[in-house]
Amino acid sequence: MNEVTVAYDANNHLGETPIWSVEDQALWWVNCENPPEIHRWSPSTGEHAKWDFPDRVGGFVHKAGGGLLVALADGLYDFDPDTGSLDLRVKSGLLPQVKLHECHCDRQGRFWIGCYDHDFGHDRNSRQGKWLRLDGDELTPVLDGVAVANGLAFSPDGRLIYMADAPSRSVSVYDYDPETGTPSNPRLLFKLEEGEGFPDGATVDSEGGYWLANVAAGRLRRYLPDGTLERIVELPFSNPTKPAFGGPDLATLYVTSCQLDLPVFNKPTLPNGAVFAVDSGFRGVAETPLRG
Template sequence: MKPVSDLRDQVGESPVWSPEEQALWWVDIDGQWLRRHHPATDRTQSWATPERTGCIALHAQGGLIAAMETGLWRLQPQDDGRLDAALVAPVGHARDHMRFNDGRTDRQGRFWAGTMVRDMSLASDAGALYRWDERGLVKVLDGLITPNGLGFSPDGRTMYLSDSHPSVQKVWAFDLDDEGTPRNRRLFIDFNEHPGRPDGAAVDAEGGYWICANDAGLVHRFTPDGRLDRSIAVPVAKPAMCAFGGAALDTLYVTSIRPASPPPEQAALAGALFVDCPGARGLPEAPCKA
């Protein structure tokens, strides 16, 4: 696994492949950057964001939908470096100093994102999972500390969600009905039995669940029945989220976090965007329709 460029993020998150542009979008949450990389030209562009952005998704009408601190925003990046940003759905957080964290669209084009208290040391369960579609922004699950690991099975009938806080470290599976209501919550992976904490995830074309093992420098692949299939090493301790991209969707991109004091042997690479070809193929991300 190798770095894509010399660029380093504070908290690299939410990689999303755009088939139309043949480019990868992602964010640096704490650095407040939106980024895009074109592999064909090896060019990376960056746009400053008005707030911390936890996650993004492609939008069916162009541009992006982004879950930030105060709610959901429509983003229209311009080639001259300007970012046109408009708040479309404010969120009423349960307490102060919260923001959105991990999120993505499901197979039907509904956008899902979780919220968290920024200070993880508080272990506050004020976080919640929201769904955004033509009916508006709706809270569908609460009692979360650090929601992460959102993913959807190839048929869209199963939703995966983790809580990556050290006191939880579990991934759950839910049945997802046609209306987007998650039901039948059940334990999918107990990460206390595996290296690392469960961070951002992606699902491949065979239903395999790929999840970054934060603090362990690994990306794990689990089979649809929850068995660990294999692990891929990342040359930094804190991989954050993964996504499939490339023309054939057979390239795995992995964002990472740069801690305040990375180990000396990782200082040059912490915060990098990494790329690998793991021998699996992903699925195109549905654009947000709302």
């Protein structure tokens, strides 16, 4: 158990947002920048495809009617992988230094996205990022005061939402109303110690475990909904960015990674920038595509 292998050597600068598509039995993910791309890879056939974009890609989700909703730096775009068409759906309306970043759909197919404040890199007091919800064709601010939004995930029953602010090293959990898309009753799930790296992307398994990519520390962490650290999976690379369950039975935990110049707290033996496969012993939950 917990064997780690290179699934696809993508050589990404900043691999993120792995999503398993049940429909085409393929793993999709982004290289956010240098260059901005979306990738698709089929483990069964080995077929790989990628699409280039004109600006930084924060993330994407699949749409129920086909195609993708893609978050570029300035807004959300409808993208058709078959034709390459890219059409603006909604501008972000955010400050210039605030970029769309971490995104996911809840169990009802409602779209959520977090932002990062680019100015935080040189001004540690700048926290203009937000968590936003797509209501129709409008982005509704729900939570603010964020530096780098990360760790977004929903419990299997859709009644908990997890969110992280990476520089604070903390992950919070909220009760979540699946009918209205409203979070409430926030509490700290956990906080990493100095020297333990940072929280990045996350997913949940079918038992409700919250799996966190512990970037700059080369680890996956599995927490229970009450904040108990159930296990740590040591990885042979430094910078995991986000896990996602995939494969025909959702039993393979795929992990994207990056080559950013981050403080490293372990010695990598496998290449950062690849997509990895972890035998975790757990199964995932199929992603709900965007409705509407």
